[in-house]
Amino acid sequence: MRLLHFDALGRLALTDFRGKTIPPYAILSHRWSDSEILIEDISNGTYKEKEEGYQKLQFCAEQAAQDELQYFWIDTCCIDRWNNDERSKAINSMFQWYKDATRCYVFLSDVLVSTATEPVQRRDWEASFRASKWFTRGWTLQELIAPVSVKFFSREGHPIGDKALLDQLIHEITNIPLAALRNCPLHEFSTSERKRWAKGRITTEEEDIVYCLLGILGVSMPTTYGEGQESARSRLQAELEGASNAPSIIPFSQNPRFVGRESQLAELEAKLFSNEQTTTTLAIVGSGGTGKSQLALEVAHRTRRNNKSCSVFWMDASDKDSLYQSYAVVAQKLSVRGWDDDQANMKQLIERCVVEISARQCLLIFDNAENTSLRSGGSSTTEAADLADYLPQSKLCSVIFTTISTGTAQALALENILALRKLTLDAALKMLQARLERPLANTEQQEAEHLLRELSFLPLAVMQAAACIKASGMTVQEYRSRLNGHKELAIEHSGDSSEGKLQDYDMKDPVAAALFVSIDQISRDHAFAADCLFFAACLDRKDISLDLLEAASMQARENAIRILDKYALVTRRPAESALDVHWLVHQALRKRLQVQGQLQEWTKRTIAQLLRVFPDDDQSNRSKWRRLLPHAQYALSHSLADNNDNERLRLASRCAATLLSDGRYKEAEDLFVEVMRTRKRVLTDEHPDTLTGMNNLAATYMNQGRLKEAEELQVQVMQTSKRVLTDDHPDTLASMANLASTYRNQGRWDDAEKLVQVMETRKTKLGADHPSTLTSIANLAFTWKAQGRSAEAIVLMRQCVQQRQRVLKAGHPNLKSSLTVLEQWEAT
Incomplete structure (x- = not known):
């Protein structure tokens, strides 16, 4: 948990208390605007530029100071929204954070109070207080109930009263029992009664009206935005009913429209837990869009329903980062030692998690396991993780993999492989009707059959076609006519399939053809939504931050994303302010741009x-x-x-x-x-930007232990800088400091010390407190320490630490590293 405070010099600072004792703090409850201060605004010192957000921050800080509280917390600027793991933990921790706060300040931006009278009279604010939108929002429900002390303030910062004083009025506005407002333990109220407290409240995301009840109901579960309110409610109910069952994590709701895979489903269920001597390992393999994940999801929910003592955990195995995140969530669910330590070694945490899983009956589903060796962030050059190292070895466990690669399936499950082929016509018809959410008229039946054949009975294509028909209001016949007009643009998978992957059913890709129909429809009606889609085609298909989508307003961007979601072209992830694109859709989008000659422009x-x-x-x-x-x-x-x-x-x-x-x-x-x-x-070779690039390249060599290559580059940079610039130019001095550091790493202490002139020159040229000067001081201290001049080195390092404490923020890596070194040297 991070907390805000103003330091001795009056500068706003964030302090990270993760793993430490959290001091008393105030917490702000408010409704978001388009001008909220974010954590990066505080880091780069631009937070004052956001007038409305800064007004709230100032108000909270001043009120906390009056209550003799040094620290305060505001959600928008104390949570790193770019860190998905942190955001996920924050959603499930929010109720507790409000409950633990010493004071909660409710800032009512739509309640205005005249300053003509003091103290503020009730007649001046009661009408607008009753009408405040703060009482209509979903997430403010827990912010009202959780804290012991809740104080209400007008937009001008005038105190209106606290929860205890205004409990009768708040009861009339919200229908929340007085006992709950007076902090009676929540378990004394029935689950159904607590659910009713949210009745009539609204949230920006429809699922949030369910998620905002998690803390109030004492439930922890993954948030899966895009699943819809009813699915979220169904999962919540399952969590409540299964409180006494084995802990499980299935982040997606059961598909009420699941059809077409009954025989394969029966085969999977028959094999699970059938072998008492070793782990049962199965693989579902099939081309993209055949419904592998949907089949595994149905197995997961049925297992959980039919076997109350069996834990079910869903793991994203598409890359190393996703797998690590999945295990981190499981570790939290099982309270594995270290789950709440953000500095914990992930490999060690996962090892402990696997041990815990292996000791219980469980089913693990590794979705999108396309390779046995997983890379990080889609990069082929980073350290890989071997999937086999993260699997339980226990006769109590069963494992299901989903993959498009037959080679991966054979490596993971040997011969225990279930291959998905195309749907039957009857199953495809059922799927189409289920997705349209209406029965097909007799006059549509034949057209629908022709359409499904043209879509190769591929589930993903059927889903996209149904979404387009439903969203646009066109008939099946109209849709089929448009589809035929796009066949020549469809991707030829036969020229694109990689070795080991099942060939698609048709020479033409039905997903691409269906996509092109949707794009044309969206382009006519919602041009910006189409632009967002083309932009996404030029990015990695997963975790596309909405901040990347430049729009006239936040509302315009939100409207575009909702349209794309309605057409089943993206998967929304509002918890991370991001979206995903299915890999077949992503591929088809790029083909569309390429055919139109626009790919490089985009x-x-x-x-x-x-x-x-x-x-x-x-x-x-x-x-x-x-x-x-x-x-x-x-x-x-x-x-x-x-x-x-x-x-x-x-x-x-x-x-x-x-x-x-x-x-x-x-x-x-x-x-x-x-x-x-x-x-x-x-x-040219001598341009300052070229020399900077050479210096940076030398740094990579040095960090890889390639010291001779680093030295050669740094010598070249230093000599060129002296010739082109001057001997005391900051860039020349930087190159000399880098070379001195390389000499030190090579054990060439005398050569390193000869460059001590860098420090003295920099003091004159850059100033004693300049970061580069301080780096030189630290380098010289290391050199003296290695030469056995320990006392002198400690004095120099103390000087470096003191100066860095004056000019750097608390927690800065350079300050932390020099502090650690000084403590080690002084201890010895």
């Missing part, structure tokens, strides 16, 4: 937008760049190299810098090499 537009939002390599931006890197790398790798494309070069350089900061040195090296070569061609 790629350039995407790179330009990425450059606008991609952060620098400051450690405070780590969560943001980690989420944006897969998109930037995808766009860069699919764009044409162009010496005159300055935006592409700048994005590549920025990505490389963040990769270097993140310790992904080989990936950073590859990008820095590309940037350096381009700059040499375009700018």
Whole structure:
């Protein structure tokens, strides 16, 4: 948990108390506007620019100070919205955070009070208080009930009264019992009564009217935005009814329209837990869009319903990061030691989690397991995770994999493989009717049969066709006519299928054909929604942040996403302010742009937008760049190299810098090499930007232990800088400091000390407190320590720490590292 406070110099600061004792704090309850302060606004010091958000922050800080509380919490700027793991934990922790707060301040932006009279008279505010939208919102329900002390304030910051004083009035407005408002234990109220407290309240996302009850009902479950209110309510009810059953995590609701796979379902259920000597391992394999995940989901829900003592855990095995996140959620559910430690070693946490899982009867479903070796963030150069290392080895456990790769299926499940083929006509008809949510008229029956044949009975294509028909209001006949007009644009899978993957049913891709019909319809009615879709085609298909979609307003962007969701073209993830695109849809979108000759144009537009939002390599931006890197790398790798494309070069350089900061040195090296070569061609060998690129490349060499290569580059940079710039130019001094550091790592202490002039020159040129000066001081301290001059080294490092404490934020990596080193040296 992070808390805000103002330091001794009056600067706003965030302090991270994760793993530490949390001090008393105030907490703000408010309704969001379009001008809220975010965590990055505090990190880069621009928070005052958002007038409305800053007004609320000032109000909360001043009120906390009056109540003698140093720390305060505001949701918009204390939660890192770019960190999906943190956001997920925050949603399930929110009720407790409000409950633990010493004071809760309710800022009513729509309640105005005249300052003519003091104290404020009830007649001045009661009418607007009763009408305040704060009482109509879903999430403010827990913010009213959870804290012991709740104080209400007008837009001007005038106190209106607290929950205890106004309980009768609040009861009249909300119908919440007085006992609940007076903090009577919630278990003394029935579940149905607590559910009724949310009746009539509204939320931006329809699922939130269910999720906002989690803390009030004492339930923890994954939030799955896009599932719809009824599905969310059904999952909540299942959690309540299964409170005494084995713990499970199935993040998707059971599909009430599941049809067409009854025989395969029976086969899977018959094999589960049939072997008492070892783990039962099965694989469902099939082409994209055949319904592998839907079949596994049906098995998961039936297992949970029919076997109360069996835990069911759904794992995303599409890449290493997704698998780690899935295990982190399971660790929290099972209270595995270290689950709440954000600094915990993930491999060790997963090992403990696997041990815990192996000791109980359970079913694990690894969805989208396309390879046995998983990479991080879609990159082929990062350290891989072997899927086999994360599987339980217990006769109590059964495992199901879903995959499009026959090779992966055979490697994971040997011969225990269920291959999905096309649906029967009868099953496809049932699926179409279920998705249309109406029976087919007699006159439509024959047209529907022809349509389904043209869609190759592929479930994903059927779903998209039904969504388009339903959203646009066209008839089956009209849809089929439009579909026929797009057949020649469809993707030929026979030329695109990779070895080991099942061939698709038809030479033409039905998903692409169905997609093109939807795109044409959306382009006519909602041009911006179509643009969002084309933009998504130039990014990695998973976790596309909505911040990347440039819109006239937040409402315009939200409307576009809702339209795409209605047409079943994206999967919304509001908890992360993001969306996903199915890989077949993503592939078809790129083909569409390519056929129209617009793919490279859209790629350039995407790179330009990425450059606008991609952060620098400051450690405070780590969560943001980690989420944006897969998109930037995808766009860069699919764009044409162009010496005159300055935006592409700048994005590549920025990505490389963040990769270097993140310790992904080989990936950073590859990008820095590309940037350096381009700059040499375009700018010449002696241009400062070229020299910066060479310095950065040298840093990757040094971190990989390639010290000789690093030294050669740094010597070249230093000599060129002295010739082109001056001996005391900051860039020249930086190159000398880098070279000194390399000498030190090589054990060449005398050579390193000869560059001590860097420190003295920098004090004059840059100032004693300049970060580069302090880096030089630290390097010299290391050199003296290695030469046995420990006392002098400690004095110098103390100086470095003191100066860094004055100029750097608490928690800055350089400050933390120098503090740690000083403590170690002083201890010895």
